[in-house]
Amino acid sequence: MEQIVVLITGCSSGIGLSLAVRLASDPAKTYKVYATMRNLAKKERLLDCVKGLHKDTLEILQMDVTDQQSILDARHRVTENRMDILVCNAGVGLMGPLEAQALDTMRQILEVNVLGTISTIQAFLPGMKARGHGRILVTGSLGGLQGLPFNEVYCASKFAVEGVCESLAVLLQHFNIHVSLVECGPVNTDFLDNLQTAKPGEAALQRVDEHTRSLYHTYLKHCGMVFQNAAQDTDDVVKIFLEAIQSASPAFRYYSSDALLPLTSPKISAPDGLQYIRTMSKIIFSTNEKEEQK
Numbered sequence: 001m002e003q004i005v006v007l008i009t010g011c012s013s014g015i016g017l018s019l020a021v022r023l024a025s026d027p028a029k030t031y032k033v034y035a036t037m038r039n040l041a042k043k044e045r046l047l048d049c050v051k052g053l054h055k056d057t058l059e060i061l062q063m064d065v066t067d068q069q070s071i072l073d074a075r076h077r078v079t080e081n082r083m084d085i086l087v088c089n090a091g092v093g094l095m096g097p098l099e100a101q102a103l104d105t106m107r108q109i110l111e112v113n114v115l116g117t118i119s120t121i122q123a124f125l126p127g128m129k130a131r132g133h134g135r136i137l138v139t140g141s142l143g144g145l146q147g148l149p150f151n152e153v154y155c156a157s158k159f160a161v162e163g164v165c166e167s168l169a170v171l172l173q174h175f176n177i178h179v180s181l182v183e184c185g186p187v188n189t190d191f192l193d194n195l196q197t198a199k200p201g202e203a204a205l206q207r208v209d210e211h212t213r214s215l216y217h218t219y220l221k222h223c224g225m226v227f228q229n230a231a232q233d234t235d236d237v238v239k240i241f242l243e244a245i246q247s248a249s250p251a252f253r254y255y256s257s258d259a260l261l262p263l264t265s266p267k268i269s270a271p272d273g274l275q276y277i278r279t280m281s282k283i284i285f286s287t288n289e290k291e292e293q294k
């Protein structure tokens with residue numbers, strides 16, 4: 001049987017790397033995986049995981065999602081001349097008070113997360129449409145479903161990705177192309193290390209008012225706790241990707257964990273939006289209030 005051709009972006013680490021390894025290790029060699037990364041100097045980690053055993057199921061390609069030519073070059077190197085499953089996974093975070101963010105940094109986040117996802121889809125969509133078949137999977141985020149303080153630009157980017165995917169999904173039904181988002185909560189990856197963040201003592205942060213800095217400090221503690229107590233392993237997320245990939249009629253949204261749904265429900269149950277805002281503020285900043293009351 002013909003192998004299912006899959007291309008994944010952002011495979012130097014984290015979710016992309018784990019998904020590439022899992023698919024390329026399929027005992028029946030069901031998948032031919034094109035694991036792409038913007039910097040091939042980082043390929044050793046992926047190669048270490050597969051230990052050179054996947055010559056007929058894995059190929060590593062350079063691809064920077066912000067560089068159109070590099071996307072086209074990667075597409076050109078897909079020898080099967082078709083893409084069955086495209087996984088748009090590459091993404092970067094940005095954290096800190098909005099006033100402390102430099103325009104160039106914000107632009108870079110939007111370029112990778114939004115335009116990078118769109119450009120990748122654009123490159124492979126005509127082929128999928130022509131064949132009347134294909135799957136597009138996108139790594140979404142809780143930050144694309146609800147606003148999170150000090151993550152305004154990241155959330156803006158991930159909300160935008162939701163809009164792109166939902167809009168496309170409506171159209172692509174007519175081409176037998178399924179679009180699915182895998183919404184992730186905190187996952188143990190290099191994401192926090194790679195995240196651009198305003199660090200205490202940084203000049204830009206010092207220019208921000210004291211109340212905001214104090215709330216940011218509380219948020220960082222909350223964030224640290226959430227990652228410590230609730231972060232999933234990439235294997236958990238990969239399982240959800242597999243469910244979407246193997247389903248005959250995939251859902252539009254998958255959630256990496258059942259714990260994510262209750263967090264999004266106030267947005268649906270109270271459409272004026274205030275319940276979500278109050279609940280989230282309480283969850284995140286209650287530590288600060290308790291400290292202030294002492």
Ligand SMILES: NC(=O)c1ccc[n+]([C@@H]2O[C@H](COP(=O)([O-])OP(=O)(O)OC[C@H]3O[C@@H](n4cnc5c(N)ncnc54)[C@H](OP(=O)(O)O)[C@@H]3O)[C@@H](O)[C@H]2O)c1
Nearest residue numbers: 010012013014015064065090091141184186187189190191
């Ligand atoms: N970890 C979490 O808690 C979490 C939660 C929700 C959603 N997500 C989403 O999950 C996805 C994967 O992140 P992760 O958690 O696996 O973090 P990660 O380990 O930092 O992986 C991110 C990947 O994206 C790549 N990337 C960044 N900019 C790129 C570009 N211009 N072109 C191509 N690749 C680029 C990175 O490559 P380099 O190594 O070269 O930087 C890396 O391979 C992201 O879309 C993220 O928003 C993560």
